[in-house]
Amino acid sequence: MKTNFTQDLLNSDPFDKSLEARELFLRSFKENALHHYQKHEFTRKLWNKLGFHPDQLLTEEDLSSVPGTMVHLFKEHELCSVPREDLVLTLTSSGTGGQKSRQFLDQKSLDNVKKLALAIHQSLGMASSKEYNYLCFTYDPAVANDLGTAFTDELLTNFTGKKEVYYAIQFDPKQNDFVLNEEGVVETLKRFAASGIPTRILGFPALLYEVIEKHQIELKLGDDSWLQTGGGWKGKADKEIPKKEFRKFIFKHLGIPEKNQRDLFGMVEHGIPYVDCEKGNLHIPNFARVYVRSPFDLSLKPKGERGLLHFLCSYNFSYPAPSLLTTDYGRVGECDCGLGTDILILEGRAGVSKHKGCALKALELLEKN
Numbered sequence: 624m625k626t627n628f629t630q631d632l633l634n635s636d637p638f639d640k641s642l643e644a645r646e647l648f649l650r651s652f653k654e655n656a657l658h659h660y661q662k663h664e665f666t667r668k669l670w671n672k673l674g675f676h677p678d679q680l681l682t683e684e685d686l687s688s689v690p691g692t693m694v695h696l697f698k699e700h701e702l703c704s705v706p707r708e709d710l711v712l713t714l715t716s717s718g719t720g721g722q723k724s725r726q727f728l729d730q731k732s733l734d735n736v737k738k739l740a741l742a743i744h745q746s747l748g749m750a751s752s753k754e755y756n757y758l759c760f761t762y763d764p765a766v767a768n769d770l771g772t773a774f775t776d777e778l779l780t781n782f783t784g785k786k787e788v789y790y791a792i793q794f795d796p797k798q799n800d801f802v803l804n805e806e807g808v809v810e811t812l813k814r815f816a817a818s819g820i821p822t823r824i825l826g827f828p829a830l831l832y833e834v835i836e837k838h839q840i841e842l843k844l845g846d847d848s849w850l851q852t853g854g855g856w857k858g859k860a861d862k863e864i865p866k867k868e869f870r871k872f873i874f875k876h877l878g879i880p881e882k883n884q885r886d887l888f889g890m891v892e893h894g895i896p897y898v899d900c901e902k903g904n905l906h907i908p909n910f911a912r913v914y915v916r917s918p919f920d921l922s923l924k925p926k927g928e929r930g931l932l933h934f935l936c937s938y939n940f941s942y943p944a945p946s947l948l949t950t951d952y953g954r955v956g957e958c959d960c961g962l963g964t965d966i967l968i969l970e971g972r973a974g975v976s977k978h979k980g981c982a983l984k985a986l987e988l989l990e991k992n
């Protein structure tokens with residue numbers, strides 16, 4: 624049996640909707656699921672108990688029958704499908720309270736995630752050989768490489784040529800902690816605006832918004848400048864501005880065209896980047912599947928309806944999360960930008976209970992809503 628469907632998949636067009644492309648995902652997923660079934664005892668026992676075996680995956684429709692492993696399990700236990708000594712990187716979420724998320728990567732899986740992220744950004748017209756100055760609202764990866772956001776930012780800066788990279792979250796010896804260097808951000812933005820080289824800003828929208836408001840920034844960074852946001856409005860949900868309004872605000876204050884403002888949604892446990900097209904919609908690449916499930920009985924919801932998000936992916940052979948059931952709400956929809964694939968519409972988290980108890984507790988609370 625051929626066993627490198629995953630490499631074939633990651634070498635293919637991320638937004639190809641053809642039957643052939645979709646079958647390639649199916650084969651790749653089956654290859655990955657069989658690996659975890661063989662190498663990860665818990666996954667094997669869980670699937671056995673639920674009457675599922677990867678050999679049952681014969682058609683695209685069968686993919687929706689893969690049981691999802693609850694995201695909490697990955698927060699509470701260190702789950703891994705390869706020997707510890709094979710791991711080259713552990714990613715953790717930045718963690719705004721509650722339990723931290725972790726993901727374990729061996730060399731093959733790390734190469735895979737880098738490859739698929741590049742392919743997605745290239746397909747969306749976001750990769751370039753041109754040089755950019757970067758302002759990153761993260762920690763310097765030299766000091767915090769295991770943080771998911773720092774890892775993502777370092778990865779993203781490699782998708783273009785780069786001149787200067789400024790990391791805005793720095794260690795302050797006086798406070799003995801990492802803090803946002805606001806003055807540094809303002810100075811850097813002004814310097815970049817005057818440099819004649821286009822700018823790319825990477826970071827949390829809330830931090831950027833606060834700095835612009837507080838310092839009344841009005842700059843023209845130019846038509847080829849970009850804003851790539853991620854991480855949502857974590858911890859600042861009360862100040863959250865709808866995406867459309869935020870895009871206008873950024874154009875007004877920084878002169879970055881709206882079509883160059885792209886949000887990215889990712890979960891440390893899942894690793895697939897869902898990235899905005901020009902119209903500001905998060906497209907689902909063929910490297911993943913997104914199902915929406917009823918919080919009551921986990922039954923499949925039809926396209927367009929709201930429910931809990933269930934993600935499938937096939938690139939990671941070291942971390943047994945090919946089928947991840949989350950406590951995030953969302954829907955699957957469509958976009959008319961021409962890319963063709965379905966989009967992911969996020970509708971918030973399932974209440975404050977998310978980080979507090981076991982999976983069942985969260986589901987109980989959901990049922991009360």
Ligand SMILES: [Zn+2]
Pocket residue numbers: 900901902903904906958959960961962
């Ligand atoms: Zn689109």
